[in-house]
Amino acid sequence: MSTFQAPKGTYDLIPPNSAKYLAVREAIAAPLKNSGYGYIETPGFEDVALFARGVGESTDIVSKEMYAFETKGGDQLALRPEGTASVLRAALEANLHKAGSLPVKLWYSGSYYRYERPQKGRYRHFSQVGAEAIGAEDPALDAELIILADQAYRALGLRQFRILLNSLGCRECRPVYRDALQGFLRGLDLDEDTRARIELNPLRILDDKRADVQKQLVGAPLLRDYLCEACRTYHGEVRGLLGAAGVVYEDDEKLVRGLDYYTRTTFEFVHDGLGSQSAVGGGGRYDGLSEMIGGPALPSVGWALGVDRTVLALEAEGVELDIPAATSVFAVPIGDEARRVLFGVVTELRRAGVAADFSYGGKGLKAAMKAANRSGARYAIVAGERDLADGKVQLKDMESGEQGPVALDAVVEALSSRVLG
Template sequence: MSTFKAPKGTYDLLPPDSARFLAVREAIAAPLRDAGYGYIETPGFEDVQLFARGVGESTDIVSKEMYVFTTKGGDQLALRPESTASVLRAVLESNLHKGGNLPVKVWYSGSQYRYERPQKGRYRHFSQVGAEAIGAEDPLLDAELIILADQAYRSLGLRQHRILLNSLGDRTCRPVYRAALQDFLRGLDLDEETRRRIEINPLRVLDDKREDVQKQLVGAPLLRDYLCEACRAYHEEVRELLTAEGVAFEDDPKLVRGLDYYTRTTFEFVHDGLGSQSAVGGGGRYDGLSEMIGGPALPSVGWALGVDRTVLALEAESVTLDLPATTSVYAVPLGEQARKVLFQMAGELRRSGIATDFAFGGRGLKGAMKSANRSGARLALIAGERDLAEGQVQLKDLESGEQSALALTEVVAEIRRLLG
């Protein structure tokens, strides 16, 4: 055993389980590609100020959970705790928004890092697939993204996820609500840190998960009662568009999400089979984020779905994904000449699109056939010196146990026929 272990709160993704994670990533990405979203990849670390300004200094993510370090050159960097700020920075830096084709629609897949108390469904290193539509203010765009996420979940076989929906207003109506909420919160019995938060970002207090805080929040003013006419109409249109597409959602007036940059539409995907860590993904509109990080006004909307959480949701619903076999054919050579011939044949099968593995290391028939069965292959290709002298190989069906001789020239065609 190695002296070293994976850092606390992280995990290694290993086969065969990793195949499920890949399938989940692909299922989430597929509807996005079909809707005109292009793939984007950003560094795993950024200038610490990008997240401090964008995500918000009062958020737990920035104040408690970021991995921050100083480089040898003296730069202050942070491992990315989320990807929206990074994606927007990349779009601005490369001037994609100046191409005249707004919104810029991109999707990403990658790891995020947060220093949290590890528990099932909440890790210090986790994987997300996300989508961002940058540079357009349109209820159709908000609805499109929610519909695409719902479509991805349904394509995986999930049926018990729920969509929570809210509006956080904009710079016109939010300050009025903020003042009313602060007045209410200042009268509560809260600890010093939470009282500080009331002055910086009172909406964050609504997101406090502690039971004693939640009890005191009963009767708190709700943002929906303070929305201006424009925000109310915008939100109503998003709701109507989702309903017209048959996408069920629940209005949740207390939904604020854990990031400071959200405006107007905000939403969360939850799955009750996951216990306390019920959120599998979420997102919303972030019209002011570009200006926060020094860019022009670029109204935008996006979401991120947790790959780890989605896999847990599939387990909670006992959904088994139909995964392609990693190996279809396993080649078992017996003798030096057979090693060369079958190695060549394995290459030919792979070029024909047939997943083929090989018994490496010169093992005997018994050991090699054990490996063939463990590989999950449907067929085994076996050849010894006598077989080759007769211009043939043995083809064994590992499911039925049937075995027959096959001419060397017919191997590829026959295997393709058998595998359909």
């Protein structure tokens, strides 16, 4: 065993389990690719100030969970704790908002890092697939993104998730609500850290999971009662579009999410089979983020779905993904001449688009057939000196056990038609 181990709170993805994570990423990405979203990839680290300004210095993510460090050149950098700020920074730097019609629609997939207390479903290194629609203020975009996430989860076979929906208002009406909420919270019996949050980020207290805090929040002012007419109308349109698309959601007046940049629409996907870490993804509208990080006014909306938690949700529901075997054909040579010939056959099969593997390491017939079984291949081709002298190989159907000779010069075509149809 190695003397080194993965750092605390992280994990390695290894076969066969990694195939499940790949399938989840692909399923989430599929409806995005089908809806005009282009792929973007950003660095794993950024300027600390990007997250401090964009995500918010008072958030737990920035103040407690961010991995920040100074480079040898004196730059202050941080491992990215979330994707939106990075994607918007990249879009602004590349002037994508000037390149054509808005919105700029982007999707991404990658690893993110937060210094969390490790537990099941909450890691210090985690994987997300995200989507952002940059540069347009339109309730249809908010609805589109929620519908696409719902579509992705349903395509995976998930059924026991819920969509929570709220509006956080805009820069006109939210300050009025913030004042009213602060006045209410100052009268509560709260610990010192939570009292400090009243001044910094009072909306986050609504999301506090502690029972003694939630009990005191009964009777707190509700944001919906403070929404301006424009925000009320906007939220009504989002709700109407979701309803017309047959997407079921629940109104949650306490849903605020953990980032400062959200405005108006905010939403969360939760799965009750995951215990305390029930959120599998979420997002919302962030109309002021571009200006916060030095760009022009670009109203935008997006989400990120956790790959790790989606896998846990699938396991909680007992959903088995239909993941095809990585190998369709496995070649078993007996002797040096067969090794040379079958290696050539495997190369031809791969060029024809057939997933093929080979018995490496000079194994005997018994060990090689065991390797063929383990590979999950549907077919095995076996050849020894006598077979090659007759210009044939033996083709075995690993499912039925049937075996018979096939002409060597016809085996690639025969297998291609069986595997590829």
